[in-house]
Amino acid sequence: MSAWRFCPLCGAGLQVRAVADLPRLVCGADCGFVHWDNPAPVLAALVEYHGRVVLARNQGWAAGAFGLITGFLERDEDPAAGVAREVKEELGLDATAVTLIGVYPFARQHEVIVAYHVRAEGEIRLNEELAEFRLIAPEKLKAWDFGTGLAVSDWLARRVP
Template sequence: MQYETKFCVNCATPLQWIVTAEDSGDVSRLRCPACGWTHWGNPTPVLAAVVENDDGQVLLARNALWQEGVFGLITGFMEAGESPEAGITREVLEETGLRAKALRLIGCWEFLRMNQVLIAYHVRVHGKPGDVRLSPELADYQWKTAQQAQCWPAGTGYALAEWIKSKGEPVRFGAFRPGQNPEPDPAKWPVRYWDEDGRFVVAPALD
């Protein structure tokens, strides 16, 4: 559920849409007319994990609020005072009971509908497939090989696609839920590398 900020967190005055000059020019934002506090509405960092076991399988889980048959990656909010690496290690342990032994950054994607930025990691874990102990937030799980896994055209789906590609397998996309668009965004997939150097990607165009 999304909540709207209506009052100044500093003095509790009702916020108003006020135009003020910023680095990019005049910008209208929710601001406090009494003390000048600005509600920036910055995206919330969310961590996502492509969890892989020693058998080369990826863990997909179904949130307890999702309909049957819908599975995704392990995700969670980064907490104050922790690094993304510490945060994703904590989230994997809390959500699955599995301990991470190695991880690497896959990439970052926006999730505009929820005003979030997704930071995705490839996480190798200790234990066997049957060692999963789901948190109350998750209702079910399944292990898939890179050949079996199907991606979805959203941030976490692109992270899964990068993992499948790293395994040398063809990437398949489908709708996350029935009725949704199954096609990936051509601006996000496949990743366009700059000058054939994998450390760079093409910069987005600005309006």
């Protein structure tokens, strides 16, 4: 449950009540506010660049921790266009093909991951969010058992060399 305590509309205290048979925070003064607390949609890109997969390390991550390119879906944005935008923003690369890998729950971060295989070209130029990148041959890529690693596992299982 969220850490919200007060209604953002009227300032009354929030209470846990069943809404559509689910526990939700609702305004105690009954102004109509319901904090739905739904997971955020996150886009993930398994970027294939010159036959290799790009893994990147976020500035805030520990040394040696690498992952896929990710970012939040913007309002009114098509997810496939959004993942191409994220690849352009974070790596400076242009998407030439975008294919859905799958959709994965990521309860630990309160997110839903929409993962794509993105073929890209251009010159890699990291933005300020990323510290470094690695290019991994697909046959040496190893999936991890949470978050975007589930998409890596599915992509590797379906991949035709």
